[in-house]
Amino acid sequence: DTGSAAAVPINEVDIAYVTPVTVGTPPQTLMLDLDTGSSDLWVFSSLTPSSQVRGQEIYSPAKSSTSKLLSGHTWSIRYGDGSGSRGTVYTDNFTIGGLEVESQAVQTAQEVSSSFTQEQSLDGLVGLGFSTLNTVRPSSQLTFFDNARPKLDEEVFTADLKYHATGSYDFGFIDRAKYTGNITYTPVQQSPGYWTHSLSGYAVGSGAFQSTQIQGISDTGTTLLYLPTAIVTAYYRQVQGAQNSQYYGGYVFPCSSTLPTFTFGIEGARFTIPASYINYTRISPTSSTCYGGLQSSSGLGINIFGDVALKAAFVVFSGTNPPRIGFGTK
Numbered sequence: 005d006t007g008s009a010a011a012v013p014i015n016e017v018d019i020a021y022v023t024p025v026t027v028g029t030p031p032q033t034l035m036l037d038l039d040t041g042s043s044d045l046w047v048f049s050s051l052t053p054s055s056q057v058r059g060q061e062i063y064s065p066a067k068s069s070t071s072k073l074l075s076g077h078t079w080s081i082r083y084g085d086g087s088g089s090r091g092t093v094y095t096d097n098f099t100i101g102g103l104e105v106e107s108q109a110v111q112t113a114q115e116v117s118s119s120f121t122q123e124q125s126l127d128g129l130v131g132l133g134f135s136t137l138n139t140v141r142p143s144s145q146l147t148f149f150d151n152a153r154p155k156l157d158e159e160v161f162t163a164d165l166k167y168h169a170t171g172s173y174d175f176g177f178i179d180r181a182k183y184t185g186n187i188t189y190t191p192v193q194q195s196p197g198y199w200t201h202s203l204s205g206y207a208v209g210s211g212a213f214q215s216t217q218i219q220g221i222s223d224t225g226t227t228l229l230y231l232p233t234a235i236v237t238a239y240y241r242q243v244q245g246a247q248n249s250q251y252y253g254g255y256v257f258p259c260s261s262t263l264p265t266f267t268f269g270i271e272g273a274r275f276t277i278p279a280s281y282i283n284y285t286r287i288s289p290t291s292s293t294c295y296g297g298l299q300s301s302s303g304l305g306i307n308i309f310g311d312v313a314l315k316a317a318f319v320v321f322s323g324t325n326p327p328r329i330g331f332g333t334k
């Protein structure tokens with residue numbers, strides 16, 4: 005089997021992408037954030053206090069003839085940006101882009117943090133990290149990808165995220181029409197459960213390519229690109245008026261600045277992020293100061309190849325043994 009679904013940016017600066025999914029019988033449609041950097045599938049639900057729901061679609065297990073309570077099971081997740089959620093668990097039919105998994109663990113939120121309440125067009129997350137990271141207790145649950153694996157034509161899913169436009173996620177096949185040339189693969193170290201791999205180096209603008217291994221995680225659920233401070237300072241040194249602002253918590257610069265491109269390596273292949281992707285957003289709607297899409301990872305303890313980087317390529321997440329990740333030019 006295969007599946008294919010849209011990845012729709014939830015706002016005008018691509019803070020996150022959501023994908024239509026259906027849960028239950030008859031199908032209830034929700035817009036969820038497919039997140040390779042976590043492994044819980046959770047949704048706003050009929051169990052979420054109405055004070056914490058602001059426009060989101062909810063999943064009501066009581067309205068589904070195929071829902072089953074996973075009795076005695078709970079979950080609680082805290083994301084790296086400080087947001088979080090917790091609740092109980094049902095199993096139900098779950099479909100993404102025509103690919104169905106029966107009795108998928110669907111984690112129903114009984115509490116969500118304010119940053120989730122504020123994102124009205126995001127109804128939850130589909131974790132596509134390794135199932136070892138799932139927070140359901142006493143027994144952890146499998147991700148949608150792990151449940152779908154046995155029926156997939158090929159043990160892969162792909163991400164084709166786009167800048168200020170709708171892209172796609174495919175399951176079980178690699179769509180040749182979505183990239184040119186070949187896919188370059190590199191090994192994934194699946195501990196502690198992220199899609200962890202290395203870049204082979206980087207270049208700032210037209211500068212020489214610096215060959216250096218940079219380990220990090222490819223994370224579709226993270227907006228920006230977070231790299232070591234030395235690389236980030238080398239980049240913003242090329243930007244007139246750029247500064248690392250304590251107040252704004254990162255590099256800012258005049259919105260009128262000309263930004264260099266940023267190139268990253270995967271093995272011998274090179275992928276260039278257009279300057280426009282790094283001119284991320286105005287710090288406030290009327291400001292002429294802009295916040296960078298490339299920021300330092302020093303506070304995170306891990307380098308994160310988020311959407312700013314991933315949308316510059318066609319990415320193959322391969323669940324083969326051993327797992328690997330592939331990048332193609334588009």
Ligand SMILES: C[C@H](Cc1ccc(C(C)(C)C)cc1)[C@H](NN)c1nnnn1Cc1ccc2c(c1)OCO2
Pocket residue numbers: 019020037039040041042082083084085087119120123126223225226304308
């Ligand atoms: C933050 C997201 C998870 C999320 C997504 C969306 C949202 C909103 C809808 C409310 C906008 C909040 C949270 C990420 N997913 N793998 C994640 N989950 N756990 N770690 N990370 C990566 C990380 C870690 C730390 C950081 C960061 C990123 O951005 C800034 O500081």
